[in-house]
Amino acid sequence: MPTDPKAPAPNFDRQVHCLFGMPIDALDMAAAEQRIRASVATHSRCFLSTPNVNYLIACQSDEAFRNSIVNSDLSVVDGMPLVWLARLMGIPLRERVAGASLFESLRSAPGKPLAVYFFGGSDGDAEAASRRLAQKGKGLTCVGYESPGFGSVEELSTEAIIQRINASHADILVISLGAPKGQAWIEHNRRRLNVPVITHLGAVLHFTAGTVNRAPAWMQKSGLEWLWRIKEEPALSRRYWRDGKAFLRLLTTRALPYAWSQKRRKPSAYQLQRAAVELQENGHHCTLVLHGAWTRSNLAPLRESFLKASLTRKDLRLEMGGVTYLDSALVGLLMLLERHQRQQGRRFLLASLPPGIRRTLDYCGAGYLYAASGPVLHHDQGVDSPAGTEPVLK
Numbered sequence: 001m002p003t004d005p006k007a008p009a010p011n012f013d014r015q016v017h018c019l020f021g022m023p024i025d026a027l028d029m030a031a032a033e034q035r036i037r038a039s040v041a042t043h044s045r046c047f048l049s050t051p052n053v054n055y056l057i058a059c060q061s062d063e064a065f066r067n068s069i070v071n072s073d074l075s076v077v078d079g080m081p082l083v084w085l086a087r088l089m090g091i092p093l094r095e096r097v098a099g100a101s102l103f104e105s106l107r108s109a110p111g112k113p114l115a116v117y118f119f120g121g122s123d124g125d126a127e128a129a130s131r132r133l134a135q136k137g138k139g140l141t142c143v144g145y146e147s148p149g150f151g152s153v154e155e156l157s158t159e160a161i162i163q164r165i166n167a168s169h170a171d172i173l174v175i176s177l178g179a180p181k182g183q184a185w186i187e188h189n190r191r192r193l194n195v196p197v198i199t200h201l202g203a204v205l206h207f208t209a210g211t212v213n214r215a216p217a218w219m220q221k222s223g224l225e226w227l228w229r230i231k232e233e234p235a236l237s238r239r240y241w242r243d244g245k246a247f248l249r250l251l252t253t254r255a256l257p258y259a260w261s262q263k264r265r266k267p268s269a270y271q272l273q274r275a276a277v278e279l280q281e282n283g284h285h286c287t288l289v290l291h292g293a294w295t296r297s298n299l300a301p302l303r304e305s306f307l308k309a310s311l312t313r314k315d316l317r318l319e320m321g322g323v324t325y326l327d328s329a330l331v332g333l334l335m336l337l338e339r340h341q342r343q344q345g346r347r348f349l350l351a352s353l354p355p356g357i358r359r360t361l362d363y364c365g366a367g368y369l370y371a372a373s374g375p376v377l378h379h380d381q382g383v384d385s386p387a388g389t390e391p392v393l394k
Contacts, residue, residue, distance in 0.1 A: 009310040010336040012303040015296075016075070017091040018331035020250060021059050021066050021365035022051050023075045024086060028094045032076050033105050039073075039196045040114055040171045047072045047190060048199035050099035052079035054179060054239065057246045060365065068183035070339050076102070080223035081247065088259050089364075091328055092296070096221075099201040100214060103174075109139035117168050117195065118145040120176035121205045128209035144168035153184050162192050172197040176205035203229075250365075258363035265356065267293035267325045277305045285315040285347075291322035296329035306333060310340045321352030331364045338369055 015026045027035070039046035049055075049072035059066035069075055076097035077083055086093045106114060116133065118126040126145035133142045144164065148156045156177070165173060173195040175182045182200030190198055206212035214220075215228030230237045275292030286309050294302065309316055316337070334350075341348035350370040353361075361367055 009307055010340045011073075012306045012310075012333060012336060014332075014336070015329075016332035016336065017086070017296075017328040018335055018364045018366050019051075019077075019082065019086055019089065019091060019328065020056055020254065021368070022056065022069050023072065023332050023335050024051070024077055024082075024091060024093070025075055026092050026094075027076070027097070029097050029102065029105060032074065032097050032102055033109075035074055036102075036106070036172070036197050037114075043196050045190070046074055046197045047186060048099075048197060049075045049183070050078035050097075050102075050199070050201065051075060051082065052077075053081050053243050053247050056082065056250070057243045058180060060246070060250075062180065063368070064187075065180055065183060066368075067339075067342075068187050070335055071187065071343075080221070080225075084223070085251065085255055088255055089328060090259070090262060098220070099199065100204050100207055101220075103140075103201060103204045103208075106172075107133070107136075107138065107140045111139065113139050113141040114171040115143040115169060116140050116172045116174060117143055117165055117170035118174050118176070118205055118208075119148070119165065120182070120202070121147055121209070122211075123147050125176070125205055125209045125211060128211070129205050132208055132210055140172075143170050153181060153188050156185060157189050162189060166194050170195050172199070174204060175200040176202040178202060254363045254365065258360070261356075261359065261363070262327060265325055267295070271324060272298050275301070277301050279305050279308055281312060281314070285317060286312045287317045287319060289319040289322070293325035294323065294330045295325070295327045299329060299333065302330065302333060306337050310337060313344060313346065315347040315349075316341055317347075317349045317351055319351050320357055321354065323354065323357050326357060326360060328364055331361065331366050331369075334369055335366065 016023045017026055018024070025032075036046060036048070038044075049069045051069060055065075055069065059069060076099075077086060077093060078096070078098045080096055083093050083096045118129050120126065121129075124147070126147045130142035130145045133140060146161065146164065148161065173193065175185060175198070177185055177200070179200060179202065182202065186198050186200060203212065203214075207214050212232050215225040219225050219228050226240050230240060271293040272295065275294050275298050277291070278289040280287040280289065288305060288309055290302075318334075338348045348369075353370055358367075358370065361369060
């Protein structure tokens with residue numbers, strides 16, 4: 001992804017958590033819909049991602065795909081297995097916010113309809129979706145559609161295509177190119193697009209067009225929608241089988257150990273009160289020194305400090321040697337901070353990581369945050385390993 005020195009500071013007020021390397025916003029359907037309507041009303045950017053099990057597995061091995069989710073402005077859980085997994089890991093999700101359900105909620109809402117542009121799908125799908133939306137849509141209206149075929153991201157990103165989308169004055173751009181390509185297409189083009197809300201909702205196009213029927217509500221709520229999808233689209237069976245096996249491995253090797261370790265090491269009220277952060281600026285870099293235990297209950301000072309640090313537009317180093325505990329909420333904020341540094345072309349380093357904190361990052365799927373951060377301080381040994389120095393910002 002190209003650097004963007006003018007990238008705005010991330011929203012550190014987001015109630016975001018890390019779920020195996022993906023940012024997850026802990027909000028319900030009503031709040032998600034409100035966020036989308038606010039973006040349309042203010043014409044501000046909202047790149048919406050809707051992670052499911054397939055997203056979760058793909059981002060474990062595909063850095064570009066993972067970054068596309070990290071770069072999202074809103075990321076909601078689309079899949080009951082992820083809801084159960086999040087709750088196991090202490091992430092306060094109240095409900096599943098499926099992309100298809102969110103679309104239907106917008107579609108059935110009263111008031112001035114929002115304008116939608118469909119992009120992708122097989123020949124005729126986008127046109128059929130547009131026609132059916134005109135017949136049955138109350139809260140949404142289609143202002144354009146395009147089925148560009150199956151070329152590369154670059155071939156589907158011509159100036160003529162972008163101009164047609166922008167000329168439609170759409171409020172929401174719905175992409176249907178397959179998750180990896182769809183997310184990559186958004187990353188490739190979102191700076192050229194003037195549509196407020198951009199999202200990849202592949203199945204929504206098929207549901208709206210009527211080429212695929214959605215599962216009954218009871219199957220959606222019970223986590224059995226995948227069985228219905230296989231009935232409707234048998235070709236999905238291989239993907240579900242592969243992703244299911246990988247999901248079980250993550251459950252046993254990361255989610256359960258994380259839940260056990262968080263419960264075993266749960267900090268006391270006194271430890272939480274001792275949490276502190278100090279911001280230091282020195283030449284071309286900025287250092288944040290963290291101490292104590294951090295959970296979603298006491299992150300306000302960090303939210304403020306992360307914002308100040310991001311506004312310095314300097315290389316950033318976080319001294320973590322004094323951190324005794326952190327949960328998925330702090331890891332989520334670290335992901336937002338790393339994203340901002342990456343977009344600016346600035347360095348982001350985690351230094352002096354205690355072994356327990358490093359394990360927590362690994363369990364959360366966020367080991368990439370320290371991958372370039374140099375040696376780890378082993379407090380039980382009292383030495384740096386390997387012997388040498390911590391990374392130096394120049």
